[in-house]
Amino acid sequence: MSSVMQNNTYVSPKGPWAKLFLALFGVGILYGSYRIYQNATAFTVGLDYFSEDFQTYWMTLLYIQLPVLFGSGAAIVGWIWHTRDRHLDKLAPAEELRRYFVVLAQIMAFAVIAYLTASPFTEADAAWHQVTVRDTDFTPTHIVLFYFAIPMFIISGVVAFAYARTRLPQFANRLSLPFAVVVAGPIMIMPNLGLNEWGHTFFYAEELFAAPIHWGFVLLGWATFAAGGLVVQILTRVVELTKVVSVSEGAESSRAVAVGVSV
Amino acid sequence: MKAIDNPASVSAGQHGLSSAIEQRKAYVQVDLLVIPLIVLLFMGIFSFHFALLVGDWDYWVDWRDRRWWPLVTPLALSVLPGVFGFLLWDKLRLPLGGTLTILCLTLAAWISRYLNFHIFADFPMNFVWPSTYIGLGLILDCMLLLTRSFFWTGLFGGFAFGLLIYPLNWSMLAPFQVPLELNGTMLTVADLMGYEYIRTAIPEYVRIIEESTLRTFGSAVTPLTAVFAGFLNILNYWFWLWIGYLGAKALWIRKIV
Numbered sequence: 001m002s003s004v005m006q007n008n009t010y011v012s013p014k015g016p017w018a019k020l021f022l023a024l025f026g027v028g029i030l031y032g033s034y035r036i037y038q039n040a041t042a043f044t045v046g047l048d049y050f051s052e053d054f055q056t057y058w059m060t061l062l063y064i065q066l067p068v069l070f071g072s073g074a075a076i077v078g079w080i081w082h083t084r085d086r087h088l089d090k091l092a093p094a095e096e097l098r099r100y101f102v103v104l105a106q107i108m109a110f111a112v113i114a115y116l117t118a119s120p121f122t123e124a125d126a127a128w129h130q131v132t133v134r135d136t137d138f139t140p141t142h143i144v145l146f147y148f149a150i151p152m153f154i155i156s157g158v159v160a161f162a163y164a165r166t167r168l169p170q171f172a173n174r175l176s177l178p179f180a181v182v183v184a185g186p187i188m189i190m191p192n193l194g195l196n197e198w199g200h201t202f203f204y205a206e207e208l209f210a211a212p213i214h215w216g217f218v219l220l221g222w223a224t225f226a227a228g229g230l231v232v233q234i235l236t237r238v239v240e241l242t243k244v245v246s247v248s249e250g251a252e253s254s255r256a257v258a259v260g261v262s263v
Numbered sequence: 264m265k266a267i268d269n270p271a272s273v274s275a276g277q278h279g280l281s282s283a284i285e286q287r288k289a290y291v292q293v294d295l296l297v298i299p300l301i302v303l304l305f306m307g308i309f310s311f312h313f314a315l316l317v318g319d320w321d322y323w324v325d326w327r328d329r330r331w332w333p334l335v336t337p338l339a340l341s342v343l344p345g346v347f348g349f350l351l352w353d354k355l356r357l358p359l360g361g362t363l364t365i366l367c368l369t370l371a372a373w374i375s376r377y378l379n380f381h382i383f384a385d386f387p388m389n390f391v392w393p394s395t396y397i398g399l400g401l402i403l404d405c406m407l408l409l410t411r412s413f414f415w416t417g418l419f420g421g422f423a424f425g426l427l428i429y430p431l432n433w434s435m436l437a438p439f440q441v442p443l444e445l446n447g448t449m450l451t452v453a454d455l456m457g458y459e460y461i462r463t464a465i466p467e468y469v470r471i472i473e474e475s476t477l478r479t480f481g482s483a484v485t486p487l488t489a490v491f492a493g494f495l496n497i498l499n500y501w502f503w504l505w506i507g508y509l510g511a512k513a514l515w516i517r518k519i520v
Binding site: 245 | 279280281282283285286288289290292293295296297299300301303304306307308310311312314315316317318319320322346347349350354371374375376378379380382383384385386462463506507510511512513514515516517518519
């Protein structure tokens with residue numbers, strides 16, 4: 001790119017802050033509500049799968065949340081695909097930079113959900129299994145963790161990936177291996193759940209959280225180690241898009257170039 | 264899969280930001296999005312990884328024995344400082360990998376321990392408090408800053424990282440190691456708390472610790488374990504640095520299969 005071009009410049013776009021805070025507020029309300037519900041009912045009507053109360057208070061929740069999450073995820077990804085940019089070759093850099101801020105905001109929402117899922121809700125299951133003995137695969141902590149929180153984790157990752165694939169030229173033309181790995185990890189946690197539950201039917205009294213039966217989850221969690229490559233890919237392009245190409249603030253500003261990341 | 268080059272460049276139309284001020288504004292936007300994102304990811308990933316590999320040792324004060332806890336904990340604890348330490352130092356020249364990731368783990372651990380183990384499962388906080396590891400991250404990062412070498416950081420920092428877990432926690436752990444007698448049997452305060460708070464993980468664990476001839480070394484068990492942990496952790500840190508190197512590669516492919 002030429003560093004001396006005139007009259008072909010733009011001002012910096014803003015991140016989608018209002019939408020991001022609204023989304024995070026929604027996530028907070030949703031996860032907070034689940035947590036309050038868990039505290040209120042897990043030790044009262046959540047101890048015996050075969051009781052009528054468990055079916056009413058917990059299995060009903062499971063039967064509602066699964067289709068709602070699957071439908072919502074499919075609808076959002078379908079909408080992203082349907083409204084995809086069909087003229088990416090004509091995309092202006094200012095708009096491209098704005099879209100990078102959008103995808104970063106989506107990854108931020110992914111990170112919030114990842115934290116809530118992987119820490120407080122995963123360890124709620126750890127604490128639960130130390131004081132109760134599981135009678136089936138469906139416990140108050142499993143219903144929230146495996147059938148609400150992890151699907152939310154998957155949806156948030158797939159949405160960010162789909163947005164990048166349909167709206168950002170470098171992600172549309174090729175496949176970002178780090179991005180694919182980061183999104184594939186949470187997706188593969190669901191099949192790995194089969195191994196976990198199968199194992200627990202044999203090692204019934206064995207509730208060590210560090211037990212080998214759980215190491216499949218660890219391996220899939222390590223998929224997020226590829227986030228470093230994704231950060232490099234995104235920042236490399238952002239650096240290109242934020243180069244200063246005209247002199248409007250004096251000679252010094254004309255020499256300002258982006259060096260935020262070495263590539 | 265076939266990796267390809269990145270031919271991307273700014274194309275037609277507008278070509279760049281109009282001034283350094285606009286550039287700074289853009290960078291502020293990036294910082295505001297990327298920094299919390301990274302902190303939250305570290306909190307989630309580290310907490311998940313640590314819980315499922317060595318969580319039990321950190322959850323319960325009676326699990327912090329002198330044979331396994333100081334040995335397995337540094338092996339799991341130095342993974343993220345290695346992986347993301349490489350990214351932060353090699354790409355951004357920030358010697359923060361150890362301190363930042365362990366600080367994130369500590370924050371996540373305290374939130375979870377309070378909400379889950381204390382409020383939800385009703386254990387007292389002085390039975391489920393998380394160990395402290397931040398000092399280990401500081402040592403690792405200071406070593407990297409001083410030597411500017413992953414090799415020396417692994418050799419000295421990695422060794423110290425494994426060696427110092429027990430002494431770093433000793434002042435907090437000591438009150439729980441005070442011996443007492445119960446019905447003619449000597450046990451520690453931590454053991455007694457463990458017997459009072461029955462957990463599903465108890466029986467297996469009580470049977471497997473403090474076995475074999477290492478017990479004949481008496482009080483030398485802890486330093487022996489610490490030195491062995493330090494040795495293993497040198498190799499462990501180097502290995503995870505290499506994983507960090509692979510993870511930081513900006514690879515593009517045409518298709519998966």
